[in-house]
Amino acid sequence: MIVTIRYFAWLRERIGHAEERVDPPASITTIGALTDWLADLSPAHANAFAQRAVIKTAIDQQFVNADALIAGAHEIAFFPPFTGG
Amino acid sequence: MPIIRIQAEDFDVGAELARLEVGAGAVASFVGIVRAEAHGKRLTALTLEHYPGMTERAASAIADQAMMRWPLSDCTIIHRIGRLAPGARIVLAAAASAHRAAALEATAFLIDWLKTDAPFWKHETFTNGETAWVAPRTEDDQARSRWG
Numbered sequence: 001m002i003v004t005i006r007y008f009a010w011l012r013e014r015i016g017h018a019e020e021r022v023d024p025p026a027s028i029t030t031i032g033a034l035t036d037w038l039a040d041l042s043p044a045h046a047n048a049f050a051q052r053a054v055i056k057t058a059i060d061q062q063f064v065n066a067d068a069l070i071a072g073a074h075e076i077a078f079f080p081p082f083t084g085g
Numbered sequence: 086m087p088i089i090r091i092q093a094e095d096f097d098v099g100a101e102l103a104r105l106e107v108g109a110g111a112v113a114s115f116v117g118i119v120r121a122e123a124h125g126k127r128l129t130a131l132t133l134e135h136y137p138g139m140t141e142r143a144a145s146a147i148a149d150q151a152m153m154r155w156p157l158s159d160c161t162i163i164h165r166i167g168r169l170a171p172g173a174r175i176v177l178a179a180a181a182s183a184h185r186a187a188a189l190e191a192t193a194f195l196i197d198w199l200k201t202d203a204p205f206w207k208h209e210t211f212t213n214g215e216t217a218w219v220a221p222r223t224e225d226d227q228a229r230s231r232w233g
Contacts, residue, residue: 009134009206010218058204061139077136081221084133084164084205085117085176085196 001026003070005038007048008079011055014048031057032066034076054080087148087160091140093167096177101161109158109181113188115196117176119169123219127212133166133175136204140164143203151180151195154232155187162195164205194232201229 002023012018028037035057039049049055057064058077070076088104090096098116105112119131144162151160160180169175178199180191199205207219 006136008136008204009208058136058139061136061142077139079136079204080206080218082201082204083207083219083221084135084203085200085225 001071003073004075006075006077008077010080011048011078015044029069029071030066031059031064031068031070031076034070035066035078038078049078056081087145087152087162089141089144089148089161090163091135091137091144091166092163093165095165095174096163098174098177101163101177102179105159105161105179105181109188110183111185111188112179112181113185113192114177114179115192116174117196119171119173119175121171123209123211124217126215128171128209129212130168130170130210131173131175132168132208132210133164134206134208135164135166139204144199147195147198147202150198151191154194155180155182155191157182157187157191160191160195162199164199164203166205197225197228197232200225 002021004019005022006019007015024034024037028034035049039046056079059068059073060075102112102114121128148160148162158181163177165175178192178195180188182188209217
């Protein structure tokens with residue numbers, strides 16, 4: 001399943017790009033499993049996902065938890081907690 | 086209809102409040118400004134990153150919540166993005182109602198929820214060349230949760 005991954009703020013900085021197209025194996029079905037898989041892609045990814053507990057996720061711009069299923073997702077975003085306002 | 090705008094440009098507070106005054110008895114507002122200092126260091130710039138699309142959706146949902154919770158005639162959220170200098174306006178949250186309590190409470194609600202529920206991230210650049218991503222504050226989470 002080819003899906004677009006987007007990174008924001010310090011996740012984007014640590015990984016080195018804002019967006020990438022990935023093709024995780026079929027055994028990766030949840031956000032939690034996808035996170036583990038992404039963290040293994042490169043040392044930069046491992047560094048970015050090191051503080052995994054604080055990282056938030058959205059599928060197609062809707063907040064989801066680690067147990068959310070990724071089937072059918074077009075865009076999955078990873079980002080730190082919001083600091084606007 | 087609430088006005089929701091995510092934009093690089095500055096905004097005219099007077100003009101925005103005048104729009105809300107029509108048919109209202111009370112208009113309350115909050116304007117956030119870039120501070121000159123953070124952590125004892127002088128700031129050169131505050132840069133706001135956001136998630137286009139999700140930001141507008143989140144801000145609209147917050148405005149809709151305010152309209153449901155209080156008897157508002159209207160409300161406005163304007164949030165700037167990009168690189169801002171100290172003293173620059175960052176955000177306007179404003180609410181209009183027949184009486185002051187609803188307008189004041191809804192305004193506090195709008196800015197409290199904007200801080201925790203809309204996908205913006207602040208990045209600080211200091212005069213000494215250092216940079217830092219702004220860390221979330223537990224006070225902001227507490228401020229959000231007081232509204233249930």
